[in-house]
Amino acid sequence: MSTGRRNLPNTATSEPLVSKHLTMTSNSLTTVVCSYVISPEDIAKLLSDYGRRLGVYFHGVIIVNGRHELTGVGAAWTVKRGSNKEFEFSAYQEGLEVLGLTGENGPSVVLFINDTAFQKHHCLDVVRSLMPYRGPVADCVVPAMAGKGDLYDNICYRNPWSGLPVYLSTFCFLLNRLALSVFTGILAYGNADLGNNTIDLEDPAWGHQLETTFRVYLLCHLNYPGISNTWYQLIEKRNNRSLINQKARCVYYEHRLSGDIGANGVLFNIYPTPRKKWQFFLREQQAKISRRIFSLWRFHRHEP
Numbered sequence: 001m002s003t004g005r006r007n008l009p010n011t012a013t014s015e016p017l018v019s020k021h022l023t024m025t026s027n028s029l030t031t032v033v034c035s036y037v038i039s040p041e042d043i044a045k046l047l048s049d050y051g052r053r054l055g056v057y058f059h060g061v062i063i064v065n066g067r068h069e070l071t072g073v074g075a076a077w078t079v080k081r082g083s084n085k086e087f088e089f090s091a092y093q094e095g096l097e098v099l100g101l102t103g104e105n106g107p108s109v110v111l112f113i114n115d116t117a118f119q120k121h122h123c124l125d126v127v128r129s130l131m132p133y134r135g136p137v138a139d140c141v142v143p144a145m146a147g148k149g150d151l152y153d154n155i156c157y158r159n160p161w162s163g164l165p166v167y168l169s170t171f172c173f174l175l176n177r178l179a180l181s182v183f184t185g186i187l188a189y190g191n192a193d194l195g196n197n198t199i200d201l202e203d204p205a206w207g208h209q210l211e212t213t214f215r216v217y218l219l220c221h222l223n224y225p226g227i228s229n230t231w232y233q234l235i236e237k238r239n240n241r242s243l244i245n246q247k248a249r250c251v252y253y254e255h256r257l258s259g260d261i262g263a264n265g266v267l268f269n270i271y272p273t274p275r276k277k278w279q280f281f282l283r284e285q286q287a288k289i290s291r292r293i294f295s296l297w298r299f300h301r302h303e304p
Contacts, residue, residue, distance in 0.1 A: 029134070031060040031111040032095035034088040038115040040064055044073035046118060050127055058111070061098045063091035086187060087246060088114040088170070089253045093187055101180055108138035109176050117172040122287035125280070126172045129270040137176045142265040145258065147173030148280070149269030154228045156217035160210070161259025168267055170254045179261055186256045190249050193256075200241055201248055214255070222248050 033043055040062045047058040059076040065084040073079055080098050082091045092112050101110065111130070117123040126148065133146040147168035152158055158165050175183060193209045200206065201222060207215045220227055222244050225235050231251075237243055258267060271280045 027055055028057045028059065029109070029111050030099065030101075030107040031058045031113065032092055032099070033060070033062045033112075034082070034091035034095075034114045035062050035064045035068060036066040036084075036088075036115055038118050039066075039068045040073050040077070040079045041071065043115065043118070044077050046123070048074075048076075050124055053124070054128060054131055056131065060110075061095040063095045063098075065091050086190070086253070087250050088116075089187060089250055093184060096180065096184065106177065106180075109134050109174055110180065112170070112173050112175065114171045121171065122280075122283040123172065125283045125287075126270070129276075129280075130172065130174055133174060133268050133270060137174045137266075137268060140176055140178070140266050143179035143182050143261045144176045144266040144268065145173060145179055145261045146268035146270055148271055149267070152217075154217075155220055156211075156213040159255060159259040159262060160214045161256060162262030164258075164262045164267070166267065166269065167255050167258035167262075168269065170257060174268075179265065182260050182265075183257060186253055186260060189256060190252065194249060194252060199245070201245055206248075218248055218251055221251060 031047070033047075035043055038046075043062055050056070051058050057076070061078045061080060062073065063080055063082040064070060065082040065087065070079050070081060078098060080094065082094050084090065086093075091114075095112075096110075100106065111127075113123070113127075117126060130146055137144045137146050145168055147170065149166045149168055152165050152167070159167055194207050195203075195205055201219060207218065210218070217229065221229050221231055222234060223238075224230060225238070231237075231247065234244075237247075261267060271277050
């Protein structure tokens with residue numbers, strides 16, 4: 001398994017992980033968004049609405065991996081066609097390149113959003129919960145990330161790279177400047193740890209470089225319906241082997257990002273307490289019901 005160690009700040013010294021004076025006072029937030037199902041226009045409208053509610057000016061780049069037209073969406077956003085090579089992860093990388101943020105330069109903190117955040121989650125609640133973490137994330141003198149934390153509670157019980165029992169979801173998250181170089185590095189490890197895109201999950205050669213328990217974790221996530229960590233779309237998509245194989249790479253990248261940052265930096269879980277987790281669950285259900293009601297309304301509206 002590739003380790004991908006980097007020359008990061010020595011956290012064993014007396015240097016504090018967070019600088020004494022928080023610098024995040026700006027209401028402007030550089031944002032990279034992956035558009036696939038939701039159009040760039042709708043994403044821009046949603047984030048403009050969030051901005052009015054939260055008092056934050058969201059701006060940056062929208063990478064379009066779907067078939068939407070590359071129409072202008074206002075001065076706040078650059079809209080570019082994405083390769084969709086690595087789904088949202090290639091979009092994130094390409095967005096950073098468009099903004100010129102592939103090195104340790106640019107803003108002190110960047111927000112990343114996949115459009116599944118709008119489709120499948122209560123995105124406003126997640127973005128709202130991230131906002132107080134802009135200061136701590138930006139001011140960490142080591143790589144730092146904030147997002148929704150999930151525990152390893154079946155098959156694999158710790159992250160193979162950090163050893164921590166938690167990872168952060170990558171549908172909506174913050175990275176500080178030092179973590180951007182960590183992010184750009186993880187995409188290089190996909191072929192080393194998983195083989196190239198032509199190797200199927202069911203091939204014994206797939207993932208042979210991975211730690212055994214994590215390899216089984218990934219295989220179960222995308223091969224076996226009905227267990228606790230199964231991908232929610234597996235039954236519907238399981239015969240699309242190309243999609244399944246690419247999805248496996250994206251799940252790997254998600255865990256690898258938390259692992260490499262957690263090994264040498266700081267992970268901020270935005271829902272750390274039982275109360276916060278319960279509130280998140282309730283808002284997710286609220287969003288699901290709202291989407292269902294809207295879908296039914298739209299269906300009946302177009303009935304003859």
